[in-house]
Amino acid sequence: MSAIDPTVAAVLAEAQRAPSAHNAQPWRLVALGDDTVELHYDHLDYLPFDPDDRDAYLALGAYYETLSLAAQRHGRRSHISLRFTRSGSDLHVGDISVRPATAADGPADPLAGPATDRHTNRLRYDRSPVPAALAADLTGLGNVLVEPRAIARLVAQASVLSWQDRRFVTDLRRWTHADPATPAGMTPEGLALTRTEWAALRVAFRAGHLPASVARAYASRDVRLLRQSVGVCVLGAPSLSPADLFDAGRRLLRSWVTIGGAGWASHPISIAVDRPETAPQVAALAGVAVPVAVYRIGHPTASVPRSNRRPLQETLRA
Numbered sequence: 001m002s003a004i005d006p007t008v009a010a011v012l013a014e015a016q017r018a019p020s021a022h023n024a025q026p027w028r029l030v031a032l033g034d035d036t037v038e039l040h041y042d043h044l045d046y047l048p049f050d051p052d053d054r055d056a057y058l059a060l061g062a063y064y065e066t067l068s069l070a071a072q073r074h075g076r077r078s079h080i081s082l083r084f085t086r087s088g089s090d091l092h093v094g095d096i097s098v099r100p101a102t103a104a105d106g107p108a109d110p111l112a113g114p115a116t117d118r119h120t121n122r123l124r125y126d127r128s129p130v131p132a133a134l135a136a137d138l139t140g141l142g143n144v145l146v147e148p149r150a151i152a153r154l155v156a157q158a159s160v161l162s163w164q165d166r167r168f169v170t171d172l173r174r175w176t177h178a179d180p181a182t183p184a185g186m187t188p189e190g191l192a193l194t195r196t197e198w199a200a201l202r203v204a205f206r207a208g209h210l211p212a213s214v215a216r217a218y219a220s221r222d223v224r225l226l227r228q229s230v231g232v233c234v235l236g237a238p239s240l241s242p243a244d245l246f247d248a249g250r251r252l253l254r255s256w257v258t259i260g261g262a263g264w265a266s267h268p269i270s271i272a273v274d275r276p277e278t279a280p281q282v283a284a285l286a287g288v289a290v291p292v293a294v295y296r297i298g299h300p301t302a303s304v305p306r307s308n309r310r311p312l313q314e315t316l317r318a
């Protein structure tokens with residue numbers, strides 16, 4: 001493995017804070033030189049219930065955007081040459097270089113600073129209306145603000161279907177751990193679960209799937225949070241192609257950093273776009289070609305602890 005320049009290593013370490021579904025952190029790196037890495041994704045090491053790899057490409061786009069903003073905090077600029085070449089279970093996503101900024105690059109991106117504090121907040125938000133300037137920024141990034149009650153109905157339908165589906169419960173079980181120090185995946189604290197909710201989740205893990213009547217009870221929490229929301233965003237993409245999803249992941253990250261930078265919070269609730277039964281209805285509601293993410297936004301009532309990450313060394317492949 002080539003030795004990585006210390007500043008580039010610092011950029012890569014900060015890029016580990018990127019968001020990913022279930023906090024699975026599916027990015028893998030191979031050092032090519034002191035300032036260049038290959039970005040990879042392993043299909044075997046992620047989500048069995050991500051059939052079109054939507055969440056994987058979104059996470060990889062969000063990873064690269066997080067890295068790009070980190071590079072700018074260090075007086076660097078990054079560049080990616082996308083490849084998307086598959087060999088077996090491995091996907092070579094692209095090659096990333098991180099070089100010193102020059103005068104021609106202009107000032108650093110204004111989102112570079114706020115990106116350090118990006119996080120998901122799954123608590124209740126207050127009822128402050130979405131500021132017009134924030135709504136305009138989100139629209140500019142390809143989000144559509146939709147009626148919360150309409151999306152809550154679709155999430156209820158998708159959630160009941162998902163809890164009856166073994167693949168969904170298997171994914172959740174694989175990535176949810178009681179140990180608060182787990183470096184990847186979700187914890188009950190991170191998911192903001194009460195003790196009763198965590199106990200109920202473990203019952204579902206043991207059962208493998210749930211009957212419709214019980215599934216409705218499990219769905220109720222996200223549905224309630226959505227109904228109470230002052231804002232729900234749907235992010236659209238032109239298609240499910242790897243390049244379009246990767247670009248959508250970059251816009252998703254910029255959306256969440258923009259929200260956090262304005263002192264607001266965000267909470268993705270992907271289930272309605274994960275299910276083929278409800279995704280077309282989300283598309284129709286938002287008027288987008290392909291809906292790739294749904295998330296509620298609001299003014300937070302309390303802060304949440306930071307989620308864990310793998311150390312950079314565990315992401316680097318020989």
Ligand SMILES: Cc1cc2nc3c(=O)[nH]c(=O)nc-3n(C[C@H](O)[C@H](O)[C@H](O)COP(=O)(O)O)c2cc1C
Nearest residue numbers: 019020021022023055058119120268269270271307
């Ligand atoms: C593509 C994508 C889909 C996600 N879907 C959900 C979701 O359905 N429900 C949820 O609670 N969090 C969801 N998340 C948030 C992740 O769980 C979260 O980013 C991760 O646990 C890391 O935590 P952090 O965002 O606080 O850094 C999603 C994140 C991404 C990037």
